[in-house]
Amino acid sequence: MSYVKIWVHLVFSTKNRHPYLTKNIRYKLQNHIIENCKEKSIFLKAINGYTEHIHCLVSMGKEQSIAKIAQLIKGESAYWINKNRLTHETFIWQDDYFAISVSESNIEIVTNYIKNQENHHRKKSFDDEVKEFR
Template sequence: MSFVKIWVHLVFATKNREPLLQKEFRYDVYKHVSENCIDKDIFLQAINGYSDHIHCLISLGKDQNISKISQLIKGESSFWINQNNLTIEKFAWQDDYFAVSVSESQVKTVINYIKNQEIHHSKKSFAEEVDEFMMRYGWQTIKDN
């Protein structure tokens, strides 16, 4: 029997980082994503976000990869948001996403970080958060290259 436990912190934003995930329905989106993950055998440990992005903590299964997981979560959730007319304009996620591995010793810290997105973003914008991630993890956007 194979055993795989690879934690991934996955972050993706709304198209053009538009603040489309309004507080009135944001938690319905998280609930729907959680239910969809169960249906698709994606182990989602934590989900939360803000008006323009979502954070997920996922444990990859032995036959899963980040690209496919991201595609399943983003594709189905944008379809559901549009089907339920939750936004005035057509909803879409950006094509890109951010994903980093998380060590077992940091899982609780990442869960708390994800759970506290409302508080976190009352002090720091998503753009500032992205810049912080870029510095911490040493990656650049295409335009920076």
């Protein structure tokens, strides 16, 4: 029997980093992504974001890839946002995403980091945040 436990911190932003994700939209979106991940057998430990991006902490299954998980989350959520007309313009995610592996010993630290995105971004821009990961 195969055993795979690979944690990935996945971050993706709105097209041109447009601040579509107001609190109201962001909370609805996050709840939708949680349900969608359950349906697609994506183990999502944490999700949160800010006005122009979302963070997800996922544990990959043995037949999942980062690209496939990103596609399933981003593609379906953009479709859902547009279907429900949550934005005045057509909603699109940026093509790119950021993914970094997370060791088992850092899961709680990363989970807390994701949960505190609003406080974090009162002090730091998304661009500065991404530079720290590199």
